[in-house]
Amino acid sequence: MTIYVSSLADMPHLVPQFGVRDLVSIIQPNAQPPTPPGVDPARHHRCPVHDIVEAQPGEVLPEATHIAELIGFLRTWDGEAPLLIHCHAGVSRSTAVALIAHVLHSGDPRRSAIALRKASPYAWPNRRIVALADSILGLDGELTAAREDMGPAVWETDPDDEEVAAAARHLHGYKPGRYTRLSV
Numbered sequence: 223m224t225i226y227v228s229s230l231a232d233m234p235h236l237v238p239q240f241g242v243r244d245l246v247s248i249i250q251p252n253a254q255p256p257t258p259p260g261v262d263p264a265r266h267h268r269c270p271v272h273d274i275v276e277a278q279p280g281e282v283l284p285e286a287t288h289i290a291e292l293i294g295f296l297r298t299w300d301g302e303a304p305l306l307i308h309c310h311a312g313v314s315r316s317t318a319v320a321l322i323a324h325v326l327h328s329g330d331p332r333r334s335a336i337a338l339r340k341a342s343p344y345a346w347p348n349r350r351i352v353a354l355a356d357s358i359l360g361l362d363g364e365l366t367a368a369r370e371d372m373g374p375a376v377w378e379t380d381p382d383d384e385e386v387a388a389a390a391r392h393l394h395g396y397k398p399g400r401y402t403r404l405s406v
Contacts, residue, residue: 225304227307232401238260242306245266245305246267246296246319247269248308249269250272254268271351284354289355293358297326312402318352321334321347321365331356341402343376345372
């Protein structure tokens, strides 16, 4: 069972490359992409939220209903083909969902958080999404604690490419063509 995490920009190329049949788009409403070829629209879960942890005017705060629906979708993933999760940069919302998906299959929040950090030094799972999933799954704070124990993200950019470095700084770690592969 393999989970891939990517940015919105890289998602369309990764779907055919990895034979993805299950897709999660956890991105603000105005950036939701069309379902790519090869993915049945019924297997494309859309979670239209912004990457925030507190209410902000004009932005959609992740709520329990969003995360409960997301968990319901993740529970239907059979693992036969890879799951791809994307947000805008592939760093916060999507890594939170990858952590949740991994926990659903491993049953162990700490093991899942360690696996995510090993797979992605730049992962910085959205705190609110993780806390909501922790509550919904009845993990009594274990998932939240495991996320905190991951430590800070390491933002790596190519020092010789100022355009990439500037984009990475603007998008909090985004680097074109970078994705995370997480095995369950």
